[in-house]
Amino acid sequence: MKLKVAVLFGGKSTEHEISIISAIQAIGSMNKEKYEIIPVYMTKNNDYYVGEFIDKIEEYTHIPELLKKSTQVIWIKDGDRVNLSRYPMKKFGNNVITEVDLAFPIVHGTNVEDGTLQGFLATLGLPVVGCDVLSSAVGMNKYVMKTVLRDNGIPVLDCKCYTWKDYEDVDGLVSQIEAAFSYPVIIKPLNLGSSIGIKKASDREQLLEALELGFEFSKKILVEHAISELKEINCSVLGDYESAEASECEEPVNSDDILSFEDKYIGGGKGGSKGQKSGGSKGMASLKRKIPADITSEMRDRIRKMAVDAFRCLGCSGVSRIDFMIDKSTNEVYLNEINTIPGSLSFYLWEPLGMKYEHLLDNMIQLALKADRENRKVVYTFETNVLEGVHLGGGSKGTKG
DSSP, X not given: OOEEEEEEEEOSSTXXXXXXXXXXXXXXXXXXXXXXXXXXXXXTTOOEEEOTTXXXXXXXXXXXXXXXXXXXXEEEEETTEEEEEESSOOSSSOOEXXXXXXXXXXXXXXXXXXXXXXXXXXXXXXXXXXXXXXXXXXXXXXXXXXXXXXXXXXXXXXXXXXXXXXXXXXXXXXXXXXXXXXXXXXXXXXXXXXXXXXXXXXXXXXXXXXHHHHHHHOSEEEEEEOOSSEEEEEEEEEEOSSOEEEEEEEEEOOSSSSOOHHHHHTTTOOSOOTTSOTTOOOGGGGSOEESSOSSOHHHHHHHHHXXXXXXXXXXXXXXXXXXXXXXXXXXXXXXXXXXXXXXXXXXXXXXXXTOOHHHHHHHHHHHHHHHHHHHTTSOOOOOOOTTTTOOXXXXXXXXXX
């Protein structure tokens, strides 16, 4: 009997459209002999839809029309089973569309990649492909991620975190930043990816513009010094807390000294991938890049080891992509960020090592099943009589005392 795998994508995120591309790419490469794939589209209101057209990329040019010929569903836990059921429910007849054995989120950004969706799926008791709630949340929060990595000896740039409250006194905030950093600086929303809301500032006027942009997309922003002589290197990691391995390294070729959203997803999108019309974006697979990266074998080994160390330090599982910065003036390497569900699942970084996309996806699913088997061995509840004899009256302070 085939394992029923629900592939979730979309969601309330600024990276909604990129998630659609990544997921439909993956669905096209999954082993249909081994798995029954259930594409589940999440709207920008986080409503769930299934249907025969949900995995067709061309349908997403007219999403309202797609939804009309699809079925809205909700998740229902029925004993040990998890079902996707029709919503609104019919008064008569069976409302169950399908049972689900495993969830495979291929989502990017806030509200979906940050542990929110993973936590919801975990409450249903579903095995979930990829990082758990904690590693997803830490990976998305750039400040927390840097703090954890620094405490574990992994080099990151010094940074400061500021909030909307700080921004109320914009002149004071600018003075704080100028006192902490020399120009140029980078302003980043704390919990976004795909280079959305990121801006480099070389003077006070540009800093004001960068702050306005950053706070447009997040309640908190990160500030760090901008490396002037920068080389970016990315590396993917596959595995879990017990064992992990690194992919080949890539060097993105960007049009500016900051890799933009356009560089990543639009500028290189020539020609279609499987299931796409010619000319459509291929997601991260369309980015102009050098594979392998133009670095020494010693630097390659250093970055690949650092990537695995960071992956295991953060408790990641499945596939992540870890982005590094090399300061060419000093040859120092800094970990920039981790993407716990990277664009296109970084399949293009594994192909040079002989791992086909189908096998990468299969490995990710098997890791999720392994984690589920381990979780089932842990005792989460126990019988107690603590509620016997409890009487809650006015002014009660509760039982903790």
